[in-house]
Amino acid sequence: MGKHHDIDSLLDDVITLPSLPDSVERLTQLIDSPDCPLSEVARVISSDPALAIKTLRLINSAYYGLSNPVTTIEHAVVLLGAKVIKNLALTATVFDSMSKTAGAFLAHCVGCGVAMGVYSRSGAAGRMIASGDEAFLFGLLHDIGRVIFVETMPREYAEVVNAARNSSTPLCQIERELIGADHAELGGRLAERWRLNPPMIDAIAGHHDPMKVGENFRSIAATLGLADYTAYESGMPSFEGIIATAPPELWNIAEVNPAHLPEILDNYFELFPSIQEFSQLFG
Numbered sequence: 688m689g690k691h692h693d694i695d696s697l698l699d700d701v702i703t704l705p706s707l708p709d710s711v712e713r714l715t716q717l718i719d720s721p722d723c724p725l726s727e728v729a730r731v732i733s734s735d736p737a738l739a740i741k742t743l744r745l746i747n748s749a750y751y752g753l754s755n756p757v758t759t760i761e762h763a764v765v766l767l768g769a770k771v772i773k774n775l776a777l778t779a780t781v782f783d784s785m786s787k788t789a790g791a792f793l794a795h796c797v798g799c800g801v802a803m804g805v806y807s808r809s810g811a812a813g814r815m816i817a818s819g820d821e822a823f824l825f826g827l828l829h830d831i832g833r834v835i836f837v838e839t840m841p842r843e844y845a846e847v848v849n850a851a852r853n854s855s856t857p858l859c860q861i862e863r864e865l866i867g868a869d870h871a872e873l874g875g876r877l878a879e880r881w882r883l884n885p886p887m888i889d890a891i892a893g894h895h896d897p898m899k900v901g902e903n904f905r906s907i908a909a910t911l912g913l914a915d916y917t918a919y920e921s922g923m924p925s926f927e928g929i930i931a932t933a934p935p936e937l938w939n940i941a942e943v944n945p946a947h948l949p950e951i952l953d954n955y956f957e958l959f960p961s962i963q964e965f966s967q968l969f970g
């Protein structure tokens with residue numbers, strides 16, 4: 688790869704960003720409109736049987752802890768609300784595309800999602816993240832730029848990962864040196880294209896360097912960086928042999944009180960079985 692690439696030229700010449708499936712696209716538009724009927728949300732999901740099945744599987748996973756199994760999308764929408772269902776449908780779609788990549792990478796993203804939920808419940812990012820399913824989606828999507836690199840430039844990206852193994856140079860920096868852009872920038876562009884909400888776009892783009900994004904969602908980006916670090920430190924690296932660090936200022940920006948850390952980690956480890964469950968859900 689030449690050094691002449693930057694994110695724009697990569698997107699012009701080398702990488703075509705994937706689109707969301709039509710059903711998820713329609714769902715997003717529908718839910719963003721002011722008077723969205725729940726029955727219509729259910730109809731859109733049910734019109735895509737594969738999506739409906741995957742969404743139901745997620746809803747019935749132990750992570751959501753529902754006492755009775757939900758068997759229809761109509762029931763799920765009434766029970767959980769349209770926004771939650773949209774996030775779950777998007778989660779199911781992303782899971783599906785990621786299950787083709789290595790299992791360890793999927794576990795890393797799931798671990799990050801579970802950690803993001805725990806951090807945000809503890810008050811990180813000023814509790815700006817509305818719900819557990821949304822927090823989970825942040826984690827699941829945070830490294831989506833890597834999925835794109837692996838799929839569109841497998842040879843070049845294998846070189847990047849090899850160079851980063853056991854190296855103290857951050858992976859992002861090696862990506863920028865060898866490819867011309869890093870996975871956080873690329874993921875942010877994909878989130879924009881999918882018209883995800885602004886906190887999600889900025890958190891993905893800034894999870895390795897929150898100062899790269901605007902002030903509004905910087906604390907969410909920093910929290911996502913901590914969740915990422917937590918997944919690494921608990922034995923779920925994105926790729927074998929890749930080392931992660933969390934710069935000390937991350938805790939401040941994320942508004943995490945270090946005194947709460949033992950409790951945060953206890954909560955995280957309690958949810959460990961669900962990481963396994965999620966990782967196998969679509970495998």
Ligand SMILES: [Fe+2]
Pocket residue numbers: 829830870871894895915
């Ligand atoms: Fe990352």
Ligand SMILES: [Fe+2]
Pocket residue numbers: 795799829830915925
């Ligand atoms: Fe990561």
